[in-house]
Every structure is written in structure tokens, then in C-alpha cells.
Amino acid sequence: MRPLEKWVFDWGSAVVDGVTTIGDMAVFAWRMCVWMFTRKPKRGTLLINFYQVGVLSLPVVALTGTFIGMVLAVQSYYQFHAIGLESRLGVVINTSLVRELGPVLAATMLAGRVGGAMAAVLGTMRVTEQIDALTAMGADPIHYLVVPRFLACILLIPALTIMADFMGIVGGYFYSVIILGIDHAAYLNHSREGVVGFDLFNGIFKSIFFGGIIAVVSCYRGFHCAPGAEGVGKAATAAFVYSFVLILAIDLFLNIVLDAVYFWMYPSGTSLI
Amino acid sequence: MSFRKANEGGADATPAVQTDALIDVVDVSVVFEGQTILQDVSLQIARGQTVAVIGESGCGKTVFMKTIVGLIPPTDGHVLFDGSDIGRLSQAELTRTRRRFGFVFQNAALFDSMSVFENVAFPLRQDVDPVGEDEVRGRVMQHLAEVGLPDTVATKRPAELSGGMRKRVGLARALILKPELVVYDEPTTGLDPIMSDVINELILHTRRRYPVTSIVVTHDMNTARKVADRVLMFYPRWRLSDGESQILFDGPPSDLEHADDRRVRQFVRGEAGERLDELTRQVDSLTNSK
Numbered sequence: 073m074r075p076l077e078k079w080v081f082d083w084g085s086a087v088v089d090g091v092t093t094i095g096d097m098a099v100f101a102w103r104m105c106v107w108m109f110t111r112k113p114k115r116g117t118l119l120i121n122f123y124q125v126g127v128l129s130l131p132v133v134a135l136t137g138t139f140i141g142m143v144l145a146v147q148s149y150y151q152f153h154a155i156g157l158e159s160r161l162g163v164v165i166n167t168s169l170v171r172e173l174g175p176v177l178a179a180t181m182l183a184g185r186v187g188g189a190m191a192a193v194l195g196t197m198r199v200t201e202q203i204d205a206l207t208a209m210g211a212d213p214i215h216y217l218v219v220p221r222f223l224a225c226i227l228l229i230p231a232l233t234i235m236a237d238f239m240g241i242v243g244g245y246f247y248s249v250i251i252l253g254i255d256h257a258a259y260l261n262h263s264r265e266g267v268v269g270f271d272l273f274n275g276i277f278k279s280i281f282f283g284g285i286i287a288v289v290s291c292y293r294g295f296h297c298a299p300g301a302e303g304v305g306k307a308a309t310a311a312f313v314y315s316f317v318l319i320l321a322i323d324l325f326l327n328i329v330l331d332a333v334y335f336w337m338y339p340s341g342t343s344l345i
Numbered sequence: 346m347s348f349r350k351a352n353e354g355g356a357d358a359t360p361a362v363q364t365d366a367l368i369d370v371v372d373v374s375v376v377f378e379g380q381t382i383l384q385d386v387s388l389q390i391a392r393g394q395t396v397a398v399i400g401e402s403g404c405g406k407t408v409f410m411k412t413i414v415g416l417i418p419p420t421d422g423h424v425l426f427d428g429s430d431i432g433r434l435s436q437a438e439l440t441r442t443r444r445r446f447g448f449v450f451q452n453a454a455l456f457d458s459m460s461v462f463e464n465v466a467f468p469l470r471q472d473v474d475p476v477g478e479d480e481v482r483g484r485v486m487q488h489l490a491e492v493g494l495p496d497t498v499a500t501k502r503p504a505e506l507s508g509g510m511r512k513r514v515g516l517a518r519a520l521i522l523k524p525e526l527v528v529y530d531e532p533t534t535g536l537d538p539i540m541s542d543v544i545n546e547l548i549l550h551t552r553r554r555y556p557v558t559s560i561v562v563t564h565d566m567n568t569a570r571k572v573a574d575r576v577l578m579f580y581p582r583w584r585l586s587d588g589e590s591q592i593l594f595d596g597p598p599s600d601l602e603h604a605d606d607r608r609v610r611q612f613v614r615g616e617a618g619e620r621l622d623e624l625t626r627q628v629d630s631l632t633n634s635k
Contacts, residue, residue, distance in 0.1 A: 120458075196457075197456075200452060200454060201450045201451070201452065201454040202454050202455075202456055202457075204411070204416055204450070204454065205448065205450055205454035205455075205456075207416055207443070208414060208416060208443060208446065208448040209443070209444070209448075209467060209468045209471065209518075210440045210441070210443045210444045210468070210471055211467075211471055212436075212440075
């Protein structure tokens with residue numbers, strides 16, 4: 073094969089593979105939605121997934137949220153101090169956290185901690201024929217394995233986001249007021265002015281999409297895992313990488329849409345609350 | 346009664362037709378990513394029969410077995426179970442039909458996150474035919490006892506069991522719904538000769554105790570000879586000449602040694618034959634090319 077033919081062949085194959093994967097994933101997500109609305113998952117399978125996705129993720133989300141709040145304070149302080157506006161640090165920290173960093177951070181932690189594990193567990197089940205066994209016993213693997221994970225992700229990620237927001241705000245306050253010595257009252261007053269109800273809604277609304285993406289991508293990768301230990305490892309890695317890239321892409325899209333909605337609903341920039 | 350004629354009516358034909366055979370495989374072909382694994386395979390399996398499917402690795406035994414139970418859809422042809430075309434059943438009908446099958450996977454395929462009890466109880470706890478918890482407990486303990494496992498095993502996780510115990514748990518799980526068809530995928534692979542014989546005895550015991558039809562996919566000639574009424578030997582599609590059937594042998598195990606086809610006799614005796622010459626040529630060619 074000549075170099076040009078090989079180049080065309082390689083790129084053509086990559087495009088066809090990409091389109092096939094997107095189509096497959098859409099069918100996978102559709103089947104999951106059909107099952108979600110036609111048969112209720114069992115309480116036992118839901119609770120286990122809620123515990124693993126929600127309860128076990130809380131400490132790590134809280135910890136990283138706290139550090140991100142403090143890092144924002146460290147990074148912003150000198151610029152604000154140079155123009156004498158350090159008491160307004162809270163506005164920047166809190167707005168950044170509530171609108172953007174809280175949801176993205178919670179989603180990233182969820183993708184890393186839970187998404188990778190989901191892909192690895194389902195991939196192992198695929199490789200060891202446990203998914204075939206489910207089918208052979210008359211249970212639909214998507215209903216039994218994917219729906220509870222999806223519900224756990226979309227229902228609990230808002231709580232994780234609120235935790236990341238809260239701990240980030242606490243971390244930012246702690247570093248700004250206790251370590252950097254910014255006036256407590258001024259910091260709080262300015263912080264209160266900066267964040268509006270729509271910011272909080274914005275972050276939580278986006279997080280639901282992030283949770284859905286993590287569940288669908290991770291479960292899909294697990295279900296379509298290549299044989300062997302290497303296949304499982306690749307599935308776990310791919311689950312995180314694809315989830316993260318999609319989270320950022322959807323974040324951009326939703327920010328544009330939500331900003332447009334906000335300015336359409338409140339032309340003068342009025343708060344929801 | 347001929348089911349094939351009844352099934353030749355295309356998409357409008359009724360999927361359920363009466364037949365004396367429990368399983369009827371009609372011109373089934375399976376192609377994966379351009380590679381033909383099964384081509385025009387046709388056979389019938391009568392009720393109550395135990396069929397051993399033998400053949401070298403990669404000949405399509407497991408694909409054949411998974412096609413029969415509807416885990417792999419055939420690219421072409423039909424699989425009829427009790428007169429119903431598996432490929433034409435709705436999802437709900439297929440789910441119900443699958444509950445008439447018991448499947449013992451090669452490595453047992455037990456759910457790691459569940460205890461042995463929960464694994465065996467799993468088919469009973471599905472929504473299709475709900476069973477009370479008292480009955481679940483009774484049936485699980487009865488089936489564990491039938492495969493020779495003590496009550497204490499019930500609380501253990503699959504990872505805590507030996508290979509033989511896992512296979513027996515897999516068998517208990519496969520039998521708990523009192524299936525009409527039990528499919529065993531390499532039931533004795535990876536087990537010592539004594540445990541292999543225990544599994545063979547369990548297959549025979551199952552057949553004596555329940556009116557089941559069994560398909561045993563195996564490499565183990567002892568298993569084939571001991572448990573089967575009938576042996577099918579598959580051969581890899583890519584090694585056959587045009588027009589040759591993929592099933593090289595179909596008969597009772599006692600005829601295996603005297604089969605007309607040299608390839609069957611070689612397989613039964615474990616002789617490499619021309620495959621060794623082929624391998625030698627490949628090694629020589631690789632060595633010379635360096």
C-alpha cells in the first residue's frame with residue numbers, strides 16, 4: 073500500500089470507528105432509557121450503587137473542594153492586593169466554585185473514582201462471562217447493571233457538587249481570612265453580593281448532565297471491553313478520559329445555553345432569589 | 346413432522362411449529378468481523394438426549410452453543426427451541442424461553458459481588474416468576490446439597506472456593522429453575538482427574554434425576570465417552586475444503602475410534618498428524634526469513 077493510500081485508509085478507518093462507536097453508544101443509552109422507564113430497578117441494587125457513588129465519594133470530593141478553594145485564594149490574592157481589592161476575593165472564589173469549579177471538580181472526581189471502577193467491574197464481568205450469565209438467566213444486563221449506576225450518578229452528583237461548593241467556600245474563607253488576614257466582615261459582605269441563585273442552579277443543573285455522561289460512557293466501555301486484563305485496564309482508562317473530555321465539552325455548551333437563558337429571563341441581571 | 350418446510354415462509358411464517366426434536370438447528374451460519382465461524386450447520390437434538398460437542402480450539406463449539414441459547418444471533422439460518430424460532434421471539438418471549446435453559450459456563454461465571462447463596466438464588470429472584478423467600482432458601486439449600494456442597498458454603502464468596510466447587514455452584518445455579526435444556530461449556534477444564542470425574546457423575550446424576558436434554562461442549566474425551574449418547578465433532582471452517590460439512594462426526598461415542606474420517610480418529614487419539622508438519626514448516630519459514 074502506498075503512503076497516501078495508507079494515510080487515507082488509516083483516517084477512513086478512524087472516522088468509521090468513531091462514528092460506529094457514537095452510534096453504538098447512542099443505542100446503548102437509548103436501551104438504558106427504555107429500561108429505566110419500563111421497569112423499576114430492585115432496591116438492593118440501587119442502594120449498593122448509591123452507597124458506592126454517593127457516600128464513598130463524599131470525603132474525597134470534600135477534601136479536593138477544600139483545597140481548590142484555598143488554591144484559588146492563594147492564586148488570586150496578590151493580584152487583588154495590588155489594586156487594593158483583596159476584600160473582594162470571596163466574590164471570585166465563590167462565583168468560580170459555584171458556577172464552574174464545584175460541578176466540574178465533583179464530576180472529575182466521580183469520573184476518576186467511580187467511572188473507572190464501573191468500567192473495570194463491568195469489563196471484568198464481560199471477560200469472565202458474568203454478563204452472558206445474566207442474559208442466559210433471563211435478566212437484562214442493561215436493566216440490572218447499568219440503570220442503577222446511571223440513577224446513582226445523576227441523582228447523587230448534585231449532592232456531591234453542593235459538597236464541593238460548600239467545602240471550597242469554606243477553604244477559600246479559611247485561607248483568605250485566617251491565613252491572609254483579610255477582614256472577616258468585608259469578605260463575607262462582598263461574597264454575599266457576588267453569588268446569585270442562578271449560579272447555584274447553573275452548577276447543579278450542569279452536574280446532572282455530567283453524572284449521566286460518566287455513567288453512560290463508563291458502563292459502555294465496560295460492556296465493550298476487549299478480552300484479558302489489558303482490555304479491562306484500557307476500558308477503565310478510556311472511561312475516565314472520554315468522560316472527562318465529554319464533561320468539558322458539555323460544560324462549554326451548557327454554559328453558553330445557560331447564559332443565554334439567564335439573560336433572556338433576566339435582561340437586567342436580576343437574581344433568581 | 347418437518348419443521349423446516351413450515352419455517353420456509355419467510356418473515357410472515359409463524360415462529361412456533363411442532364417438532365419432536367427439542368432443538369433444531371437449520372442452516373446456521375455465524376460470521377464475526379468477516380470471519381466465518383460456523384457455516385450451514387444443521388442438526389436436531391431430541392428430548393432427553395445428551396450430546397457432547399468436541400473439536401479442536403477455535404472450531405466454533407462455544408459459538409455454536411451460545412447461538413443455541415440465543416446469546417449470539419446467527420448471521421443466517423434458524424435455531425428452533427421446542428418449535429419456536431429463537432431469533433424471532435420478542436424480548437419478553439426470549440426472556441421466558443431462556444428460563445427453560447440452564448447454562449454452566451466454563452469458569453462458572455459466578456457473580457463475584459454475591460455470596461454463593463445469592464448466586465444460586467439469582468434466577469429465582471428475577472421478576473419473571475417471583476418466588477417467596479422461604480421457598481428460595483429451601484430450593485437453594487437443596488440444590489447445593491445435590492451437587493455435594495455443604496451448607497457452610499452458602500455464605501462464602503465465589504473467590505473463596507476452589508475451581509471444582511465453583512463449577513458445582515454453577516451447576517446448582519443452572520439447575521435451580523428445573524430447565525429442560527442444560528448446556529455445559531467445558532465442564533471439566535482446569536480440574537484434576539478426580540474432580541473431573543465428580544463433575545461427570547453430576548452430569549449423569551442430573552440426567553437421571555431430571556428429564557433434561559444436555560449439550561456438553563468439551564475437549565475431554567473421557568467426559569464425552571462417559572456422559573454422552575451422541576457425539577458431534579466440529580472442525581474449523583477455515584481448514585475445510587469447499588462443500589465439506591463442519592460436523593465431521595455425528596454418532597455414538599463408541600464409534601469415535603473407528604470413524605471413517607482420519608481427522609476424527611486423530612483428534613480422539615490426541616495425534617497431531619499433519620498439524621505437526623504444518624507447525625514445523627511454519628517454524629522453518631520463520632527461521633529462514635530471519
